[in-house]
Amino acid sequence: MTGVTRRRLLAMGGGLAAMAVAGCGSNTGRADAGSGGSSGDKPALAQWYHQYGEAGTQQAVERYAKAYPDATVTVQWSPGDYDKKMSTALLTDQGPDVFESVNGPTIDMIKANQVVELTDLLGDAKSDFTPSLIDRMTYRGKLYAVPQVTDMQLLVYRKSLLSAAGVQPPETVDDLLAAAHKLTTDKVKGLFVGNDGGVGVLGGPALWSAGLDYLTEDNQFGFDDPAAIESLHKLRELFTSKTLLLGAPTDWSDPSAFTQGLTAMQFTGLWTLPAIQKAFPDDFGVLPWPKLNATTGKPSVPVGAYGSCVNAKSKNVDAAKKFVKWLWVDQTDDQLDFAQSYGFHIPARKSLAAKADKLKSGPAADAVEFVNENGHAQTPILWSPKSSTAYSDALNRIIRSGADPATEIKTVKTAVDAELKRINN
Structure with missing residues (x-):
């Protein structure tokens, strides 16, 4: 995905x-x-x-x-x-x-x-x-x-490493930040979300965790909202926390960083679970991206x-x-x-999903449940490539350069509004 x-x-x-x-x-x-x-x-x-x-x-x-x-x-x-x-x-x-x-x-x-x-x-x-x-x-x-086929992204974590650090599977973004700190050692980083610090994969989860989306139900810009500002601030905080694995040999879609013990948690895809199962048969679990805080948003997984x-x-x-x-x-x-x-x-197809024996137990079954309960289409159909580029560029400036999220969101809104007008004409 x-x-x-x-x-x-x-x-x-x-x-x-x-x-x-x-x-x-x-x-x-x-x-x-x-x-x-x-x-x-x-x-x-x-x-x-x-x-x-x-x-x-x-x-x-x-x-x-x-x-x-x-x-x-x-x-x-x-x-x-x-x-x-x-x-x-x-x-x-x-x-x-x-x-x-x-x-x-x-x-x-x-x-x-x-x-x-x-x-x-x-x-x-x-x-x-x-x-x-x-x-x-x-x-x-x-x-x-x-x-x-349906693909999805999710968090994977090493049960033994969380247990040794006294960390519970995170339920909020603040929990995730705290867990990443506790799990980071001189040999292992707490979290891997891609070599770009999450620019490529966390745009959707950052919105959904705040109870927002790319577009509203009536196809208007969806995240000119204080909760989006807070959520994107959290991604910058994560990037500067020194708990992220950066410069891994392979990127987020490959499980190697996780299976080689370079990180305790990784945002990756369902397709990696066979390799992870082989490396850590009973020592890993899966989670959705957590909600923003105790009162805002919901956990989420991108589905495509x-x-x-x-x-x-x-x-x-x-x-x-x-x-x-x-x-x-x-x-x-x-x-x-x-x-x-x-x-x-x-x-x-639903009838085939019911026959997929490998998805009926363990972390794979948990992942399927996340899709049913917390799944979000990666982007809506009216979210054009230009809109995607505008948001990606903004995420890069926010996460990697410390740009102001409020200012960047307004820039993205201008681009998206223009694209929606073009598409609907």
């Missing part, structure tokens, strides 16, 4: 955009299809994925694609800044036919008619998909992506899903839609395999 997604990198500078264009070229991953976009008697389809970190995932999706009987599907596995590469490719005629996008396509992709409506693909299965995921991928009553989309510029739109339906609606065995066998993920 990274701005706040699983491994997502926020859009970077123009130099990288130029690299992305060069990297796309004619390398769509599509089989040699000639001018007709077909291979032999079957249409040829290119399917793009970002680079998952869990071993075996690439081989699994290639196996699914090979088994599809009605088209020749070639998988392209894309390391690096997948989001930038994908959004650039959609502007050309060399993009994929089918691609995954974090939380579905952006509002700008939808407004620019870069993606195809997929409402008709779900049929009777619609009620079986997690409603919040369907809502997140729907705009004005039309579905633009089919959820693949990569959605399978169809490129409107595909030469085989109908064939691409048919493949998406086959893989992400009809092939329930493959969907369960994708969710359980390569790290832990929650199936996007």
